Amino acid sequence: MTERSVVIVGAGMGGLAAAVDLAGQGVRVTVCEKATQVGGKIHQRTVDGLAIDSGPTVITMRWVFDDLMRAAGLTLDDFVRLRPLPVIARHFWPDKTCLDLHASVQDSIDAVGRFSSAAEARRFTAFCAESQRLYHVLEKAYIRSERPGLRSMTQDLGTQGLLMLGGLGPFASLWRSLGRHFTDPRLRQLFARYATYCGGSPWHAPATLMLIAYVEQRGVWTAQGGMQALGVGIAQAAEKLGVGIRLGAGVSEILTQSGAARGVRLQNGEEVLADAVIFNGEAAALHAGLHGQPARAAVPDKDGIYPRSLSALTFAIAGRLEGPAISFHNLFFQDNYESEFADIFDQGQLPRHPTLYLCAQDRASPGPGVTANQASSAQGAPERLFCLINAPARGDGPPFTEQEILSCQTKAFALMTQAGLRLQYAPQQIQTTTPHQFEQMFPASGGALYGMAPHGWMSSFRRPGATTPVQGLFLAGGSAHPGAGVPMAALSGRLAAATLMAHLDSTNRSRRVVISGGMSMA
DSSP: OOOOEEEEEOOBHHHHHHHHHHHHTTOEEEEEESSSSSBTTOOEEEETTEEEEOSOOOBOOHHHHHHHHHHTTOOGGGTOOEEEOSEEEEEEOTTSOEEEEESSHHHHHHHHHHHTOHHHHHHHHHHHHHHHHHHHHHIIIIISBSOOOHHHHHHHHHHHHHHHHHHHOTTSBHHHHHHHHOSSHHHHHHHHTHHHHTTOOTTTSBGGGGGHHHHHHTOOEEETTOTHHHHHHHHHHHHHTTOEEEETOOEEEEEEETTEEEEEEETTSOEEEOSEEEEESOHHHHHTTTTOHHHHTTSOOGGGTOSBOOEEEEEEEEEEEESSOOOSEEEEOOSOHHHHHIIIIISOSOOSSOOEEEEETTOSOOOTTOOTTTTSSSTTSOEEEEEEEEEOSOTTSSOOOHHHHHHHHHHHHHHHHHTTOEEEOOGGGEEEEOHHHHHHHSTTSTTOSSSBOOOSTTHHHHSOOSBOSSBTEEEESTTSTTOSSHHHHHHHHHHHHHHHHHHHHOSOTTOOOBOSOOGGGO
């Protein structure tokens, strides 16, 4: 039997997951990555000698990676060490109030009761129950299946699933739906942040995103050595299965023969031929013709890449942070929440009233009887801090001026000061990344970090799926179905691999695949 071969463009999480799946089935796989390290959007900045995670900082849905490894006869713990976070996130408001969400649902219920009221704690309990039901309704139909259509979604959901979505209000925005659950505006604001996890506005993203609450409650993990260790671990597993990973090997063109993808041409002119190609990159790059004119047909419609999702201003800091105890994940909210998204999506400008995300990467596991501040870094030594402010994805347009960036940064960092925190760092101890720089890292994205914005109930059906109009060319990554985020990108790679194998084994290109496993079975 002739050995099958596949070239994967990009060593992001989608490409690495696809490589593990395919190699586990005896396919000869070559991964070509333009960067000098694996991971894609998982990356670190070295600031004052400290390696700081400057993309994703944690993972949820650990079962995705356990299932991936198990299917290949491997064990995740042999390649990366993950640690659960006891506190999911700490949230601060300008009125000096603070709320922790915990890995323990009961602890979170108790915290909401103390923070707001007993009645709001009951509403939060009902919200958690609905989030759980919603997740299990959509898991097979959307998360573990090839991109759905209206017909397939209806069949997968069944009568009970359709009734639940009908009761949820599938045409309602997340913001509107949260108003049905909470009377405390702070809680509505807190859970509206789930839209930003997918790069959208709470006023336009669908109510179904409330399922993220259940995903978080099932566990949030950090990786020993930072998130880069997860990418390296999955790459090592792939190499153990025989995958060839070529770093510094940028792809200039996807080669076709008789209308079918048959390999790639590298930027140095070398050709790597194969039976099929998986593109683990920005779908917009194919649409823009950055990998050759024949590959443009893979993403012919702008509907699958526009409107763009959020970009960000990020700050990797080796600094000292003193004051009230903070957690690993911290959110600092401002009062005028809607204006943040109006500025970004309607005006295309940096928010005048930004929300600030702070990841204190040395405060993950304090241990019994030790406060988070005591467990940071050695006294007097800087700690690893990562700050993020939502921004518009206009990285392919005129860059923001230094004055615009400084004004936005100053307003966001002032939220920490309002909470009683004191941040100190020297000029050489901070690195700033803008949408313009993200566009350079991920061409044709405009700096969008999540592909297409998840706006409107039809967005689930518009995002590109694994199958493309170009025979033998498949898509994976955060800009493809099922969406952005480290576990979702891994699932996209698994779906691309399963779809590719189904097409190699059959002439029926309309066959829709569902991958096994899932949180229900974890």
